[in-house]
Amino acid sequence: MTNHVSTHPGSGALSGAGERPLVNLALVKGHIVASLVWFFVGLTGGLLFSMQFFRHYPFPGIELLSPGRVRMVHTNMMAYGFILNAFFAGMLWSIPRLTGFPILSDKLGRLFFWGWQVILAFVVGGILTGHAQAVEWGETPVFIDPFISVWVLLGVVNLVAPILKTRGRPLYVTLWYFSASFVWTVLNYLMGNYIPQFFVPGAGGAAIAGLFIHDLVGLFVTPIGWGLMYYFVPSILNRPIWSHALSLVGFWGLAFFYPLNGVHHFLYSTIPMYVQYGAVVSTVAVELVVTTVIVNFFMTLRGMGRTLVTSLPIRWFYTGMVAYFTTCLQCAVQVQLPVQQIIHFTDWVVAHAHLVMFAVFGSWIMGFFTELWPRLVRRPWKSRALLEWHYWLTTLGIWTMFLTLTALGLQQGYLWRGLNPWEDMLRSSIPFWVFRTFTGVLIIAGTVVFAYHAWATARQPVPAAVTERVEGAEPAAP
Amino acid sequence: MNTRWLERASATLGISGFGFFIFSVVAMALGPVVMLRKVPMQTVEQISQNVIPDFYDLLVRYPDEFKKYFGDPGDPPDEAKMRQYFAEALRLGRKVYIAEGCWHCHSQFVRPLADEQLRFGPTSWAAEHQNELQLPPLFGTRRVGPDLIREAGVRSNDWHAAHFYDPQAVVPDSVMPRFTWFFEERKVPYENGVKIVPNQRGLAIITYVQWLGSWVRPPAEGVPLTASAAEDYR
Ligand code: HEM
Numbered sequence: 001m002t003n004h005v006s007t008h009p010g011s012g013a014l015s016g017a018g019e020r021p022l023v024n025l026a027l028v029k030g031h032i033v034a035s036l037v038w039f040f041v042g043l044t045g046g047l048l049f050s051m052q053f054f055r056h057y058p059f060p061g062i063e064l065l066s067p068g069r070v071r072m073v074h075t076n077m078m079a080y081g082f083i084l085n086a087f088f089a090g091m092l093w094s095i096p097r098l099t100g101f102p103i104l105s106d107k108l109g110r111l112f113f114w115g116w117q118v119i120l121a122f123v124v125g126g127i128l129t130g131h132a133q134a135v136e137w138g139e140t141p142v143f144i145d146p147f148i149s150v151w152v153l154l155g156v157v158n159l160v161a162p163i164l165k166t167r168g169r170p171l172y173v174t175l176w177y178f179s180a181s182f183v184w185t186v187l188n189y190l191m192g193n194y195i196p197q198f199f200v201p202g203a204g205g206a207a208i209a210g211l212f213i214h215d216l217v218g219l220f221v222t223p224i225g226w227g228l229m230y231y232f233v234p235s236i237l238n239r240p241i242w243s244h245a246l247s248l249v250g251f252w253g254l255a256f257f258y259p260l261n262g263v264h265h266f267l268y269s270t271i272p273m274y275v276q277y278g279a280v281v282s283t284v285a286v287e288l289v290v291t292t293v294i295v296n297f298f299m300t301l302r303g304m305g306r307t308l309v310t311s312l313p314i315r316w317f318y319t320g321m322v323a324y325f326t327t328c329l330q331c332a333v334q335v336q337l338p339v340q341q342i343i344h345f346t347d348w349v350v351a352h353a354h355l356v357m358f359a360v361f362g363s364w365i366m367g368f369f370t371e372l373w374p375r376l377v378r379r380p381w382k383s384r385a386l387l388e389w390h391y392w393l394t395t396l397g398i399w400t401m402f403l404t405l406t407a408l409g410l411q412q413g414y415l416w417r418g419l420n421p422w423e424d425m426l427r428s429s430i431p432f433w434v435f436r437t438f439t440g441v442l443i444i445a446g447t448v449v450f451a452y453h454a455w456a457t458a459r460q461p462v463p464a465a466v467t468e469r470v471e472g473a474e475p476a477a478p
Numbered sequence: 479m480n481t482r483w484l485e486r487a488s489a490t491l492g493i494s495g496f497g498f499f500i501f502s503v504v505a506m507a508l509g510p511v512v513m514l515r516k517v518p519m520q521t522v523e524q525i526s527q528n529v530i531p532d533f534y535d536l537l538v539r540y541p542d543e544f545k546k547y548f549g550d551p552g553d554p555p556d557e558a559k560m561r562q563y564f565a566e567a568l569r570l571g572r573k574v575y576i577a578e579g580c581w582h583c584h585s586q587f588v589r590p591l592a593d594e595q596l597r598f599g600p601t602s603w604a605a606e607h608q609n610e611l612q613l614p615p616l617f618g619t620r621r622v623g624p625d626l627i628r629e630a631g632v633r634s635n636d637w638h639a640a641h642f643y644d645p646q647a648v649v650p651d652s653v654m655p656r657f658t659w660f661f662e663e664r665k666v667p668y669e670n671g672v673k674i675v676p677n678q679r680g681l682a683i684i685t686y687v688q689w690l691g692s693w694v695r696p697p698a699e700g701v702p703l704t705a706s707a708a709e710d711y712r
Contacts, residue, residue, distance in 0.1 A: 053622075053653050055646070063659040068579025130577035134614045163487055170485035176494075179487055183495030191503065196614040201519050202607030204511035206615040211507055213619075219499070248481060255494035259502030265619055268589035270604040272510050279506065341591055345621035417593050422624055423651040430653075 020106075022096045027109045029376045031089035032369055034117055036451055038081025041124065043447065045074030047440050053433035064128050072127045072139040078357060079137060079216065080148075081120050086365040087224045088112075088155065091178060093372060094231045095162050098172050104161035112155045119147055137213050138193050145193045152189055156182040173247045177227030180255055184219035188212060203270040210271075210279075211262030217356065218258040218286075225361050226250075226293065232368050233300060233317055237307065242299035246292050253289030257282045264331075267340045280335050287332035294325045312387050316367025319395060323359035327352060342417060347429070348409025351402050358443070359398045366394065366450070377458040390450040397442030404439065408432040520609040525689075526565035529557070532688035533564050535635050540675050542664065547678035564685070571686025572611050574679050578657065585618035586627040586690065599628035600694055623654055630692035638684045639676055657683075 051057050052067040059065040092109070096102045103109055126132070126141035133142050140148060163171065163179050171179070192212025196205035234241055241247055260282035263275050298321075301307070307314045330352055334343055343349065370387065374380050381387055408429055415425045483489055537544045537555060548563040575581060587602040588594050595601060606627075607615060633641070637648065642660050645652035660680035663672045676684060 052655055055653055057655065060656050061658045066578055066657070066659075067655040068582060069577070071579050071582055130574075132577055132579065134576040134581060134616055136582075136619060160491075166487065168486050168488065170482045171487060171490065175487070176485065176490040179490045180494040183491055184499055187496075187499050191507075198613070200511055201609060201613035202514070202615055203604045204507070204514050205613060206607075206617045207510045208503075208507045209615060209617075211503065215499075248484060251490075252484065252494070255498050259499050260506055262502075263506055266617055268591070269587050269617055270602050270607060272513050275506050275510055341589075344589075345585060345619070349619065416597070419593055419596060423649065426651045426653055433653075 020102055022100075022102050023093055024103065024106050024109055025376055027106070027113060028089045028092045028372065030113050031085045031092065032373070032376070034113070035082050035085035035089065035365070035369075036447075036454075038077050038085060038120060039447065040451075042074055042077035042082055043440070043444050045070045045077060047437065047444065049074055050433065050437045050440055054430050054437070063130075066128075066130075069128050069130065069132065072132050073124055075137060076123055076127065076139055077120070079221070080123065080140070083221055083357070083361060083365065085116070086369070087221075087228070088159075089372070090228045090231075090365075090368055091159055091224065094174060094228065095159055095178065098175055098231065099162040099166050101162035101165045104158045108154060108158045112151060112158060115147075115151050116155070119144060119151060122147075133193070133197065135192060135196060135209055135212060137216050138189075140193075142193075142197060149186075149189055149193075153186055156186060173230040173241065173251065174227040176251050177223040177230070180251075181220055181223035181227070184215060184223070184259070188215040188219055192216070203272070206266050206269060207263055207271050207275060210265040211259070213265055214262035215259060218254075218261060221357075221361055222258070223254070225364050226254075228364060228368060229297065229317060229321075232313065232371060233297065236311060236313055236371065237300065237304055239300065239304075242296050242302070246296040250289060250293035250296065253292070254286065257285040257289060261286060264335050267335070267337060267344065280337070283335040284332045287328045290325065290328040294321060297321055312391060313367040313371040315391065316363045316370065320360045320363030320367065323355055323363065327356040327360060330355075342413035343409050344413075346409035346412040346416075347405040347432070348413065351405030351409060354398065354405070355402045359395075359402065362398070363395070366390070369450075369454075373454055373457065379457055379460055379462050382453060382457045382460055386449055386453040390446050390453065393442050393446030393449065395446075397439045397446060400442070401436055401439035404432050404435050514604055514608065517605045517608045519613070522565045522568055522610050525609055525611070526561050526568060528692070529560050529564045530630065530685075530689055530692045532631070532635055533560065533567065533685055536681055536684065539635060540681065543662075543675050543677065543681060547681060567682045567685040568611060568689060570679065570682035571684075571689075572616075574660075574683045575616070575686060580626075581616045581618045582620055583622035583654070584624065584626045585621050586616045586625065587618075588625060588627060594625070598625050599691065602627060606693060626687060626690050628691040628694065629687050630690055631688065631695045635684055635688070638687060639680065642676075642680065642683065643674060 048058065048065070049067050049071045057067055092103065122144055123140045126144055127139060131141035131143070132139040133145070138145075160179065160182050163175055166175075188211075191208060192215070196209045196212075199205075200208060230241065230247070261279055263271055263279035264283050267276050267280070269276075297318075301314075301318065308318060309315070333339055334348070334352065370381075411432075412425050412429060415428065534555065537551065537560075548566060549559065551559040551563065587607070588598045588600065590601040607617075639661075641648045641654075642657045644656050644658075645654040657680075660676055660683060661674050662677040664675045665671060666673045
């Protein structure tokens with residue numbers, strides 16, 4: 001992988017000031033390492049909680065490790081620890097290269113980095129000591145929310161500065177997604193964490209909470225993820241995106257329809273029906289938009305299918321895109337009210353959540369980690385075999401988890417429909433739940449392989465010839 | 479057609495970033511809020527005017543703990559005091575419900591589907607969530623265990639106490655976690671000298687689940703029904 005020498009726009013350039021390197025490599029590396037650390041915290045939480053489902057929770061009766069609390073640690077660390085840190089790494093790498101300007105301030109970058117890790121530690125502590133907030137995916141304790149709001153704003157200011165410095169020049173696709181997402185993420189966080197908490201109860205509050213859950217995925221994770229794809233895929237394949245018009249359709253379609261989806265998390269609830277129907281229609285509309293994006297990316301790959309074998313980043317990216325198309329197709333189906341009757345509240349939804357969060361965004365993140373790590377440590381990956389193990393273990397794990405839980409969700413839905421006793425559902429689910437934990441172990445094993453490999457790669461001595469090649473991508477520190 | 483203007487930061491930040499987001503909030507969130515403006519939010523004090531019979535039952539069953547954690551309402555119990563304790567218990571119960579992530583395994587609304595009505599009870603309506611204890615709303619998106627918005631009176635206080643202490647002791651197939659920290663030991667002159675009884679959080683969470691849906695349950699004998707509760711009762 002290391003031998004597609006950088007074709008990233010602007011690579012190798014120093015910023016105007018002459019002294020300051022364009023990309024702050026230490027920050028990129030820091031965010032990647034932090035992302036992996038929190039990923040392990042999140043994975044451990046998921047694994048522990050999954051054992052509750054077959055009554056083998058390893059720490060019963062310990063208040064600080066109450067399974068319900070551990071579940072919230074799991075989901076929050078995945079979003080704010082793993083994904084957010086990873087995305088900052090990707091953006092700190094790509095934004096300066098695309099705009100030609102470095103981030104606003106390296107000091108601010110470090111402040112954001114360390115502050116954010118401290119905040120995450122407090123979030124874990126706060127949730128485990130029983131201070132969770134009742135906003136799904138915003139369980140970060142109420143007294144930490146203001147800090148998060150300020151920190152997100154700091155991070156955004158730092159990254160939006162180079163974009164604003166382009167002074168009205170048309171931007172590359174990636175930056176459309178990033179810049180819009182900056183605004184969305186800040187507004188969404190403020191909306192979701194304060195309005196239902198203090199002002200609007202019941203159905204109105206639930207409508208807002210629904211928007212929050214969905215916007216966190218749809219207006220933070222998704223646009224940043226796609227932005228990174230629009231950056232990394234063409235630069236690794238060394239060819240432009242197939243159709244600029246489709247890029248436009250994809251972005252503007254997503255920007256318009258995605259924010260309208262949120263209430264589909266509460267269908268058949270007491271939220272007014274016009275809102276629920278609106279959410280259903282716009283969810284289907286998103287699926288149409290997504291199809292254009294997928295077509296665009298697969299056409300970009302045309303004639304170069306072999307890179308799926310030779311380049312692991314490309315393989316991760318396109319695997320993620322297949323998962324993305326699957327989840328979005330699923331959305332269009334499962335949002336239909338008759339389907340909702342069966343699958344809502346079941347493990348089908350959990351399957352869907354893992355597919356989108358990990359099989360899509362996790363794959364993209366692992367892909368660009370695989371791409372960036374050798375450049376950051378200035379050494380080629382130590383072992384091709386270990387990269388393959390990482391890919392196959394993780395991919396096998398997440399896809400089997402998805403299939404198991406989807407099947408289980410249908411079974412649960414029909415058992416409820418048939419008015420079978422609740423215990424029947426539990427008894428018949430347990431074999432699936434055991435298997436789910438096993439698939440989780442596969443994911444963890446893959447990630448352990450990757451973490452070890454990254455560590456071993458960073459430690460190995462560098463042959464001179466390789467130094468040349470890898471460093472070609474990046475100017476040596478001035 | 480020249481679309482270059484769509485590619486500038488002003489358009490991506492302004493139109494899609496602010497514009498579309500605000501449009502979505504107005505359409506999807508402000509709409510419901512405005513439509514529900516005539517159903518004012520009830521405070522816990524208003525809710526607690528109707529003390530549920532199970533709260534009196536807790537006083538009878540666990541008098542020492544009740545008095546220790548909430549206060550002594552006298553004999554016969556003073557109604558004003560009971561209302562005040564009830565409000566306290568509901569607030570704390572909801573706090574526990576949130577802290578322990580109960581809402582990630584239990585929902586709090588009945589959908590308008592035949593099987594749910596048969597299993598849980600009447601379909602939810604908007605007004606029953608317009609109160610301080612649904613701030614933030616606890617609708618939930620997952621049912622590992624059953625919906626709880628019609629839980630009032632389905633089980634006895636004793637059942638709940640045993641169930642929170644060890645769900646499998648009551649429902650052998652349960653995968654609900656144990657919540658042993660809702661309990662404490664009390665010295666008694668029998669049964670090896672100790673008995674396990676709910677502590678403050680235990681009393682509060684039992685009160686809270688017994689309250690959920692108390693407004694659709696027929697009033698127990700001898701318990702006064704206020705006008706507003708009678709109106710809500712369907
Ligand atoms: C070791 C692998 C994993 C295991 C064993 C695991 C286990 C679990 C369990 C047991 C739940 C609760 C499901 C329920 O309430 O029924 C859950 C929820 C969730 N997990 Fe994981 N998980 C794993 C990996 C991940 C990863 C990698 C991500 C994201 C990057 C993730 C994101 C989520 C999300 C978003 C939810 C909430 C789902 C919902 O409420 O519908 N998980 N996970």
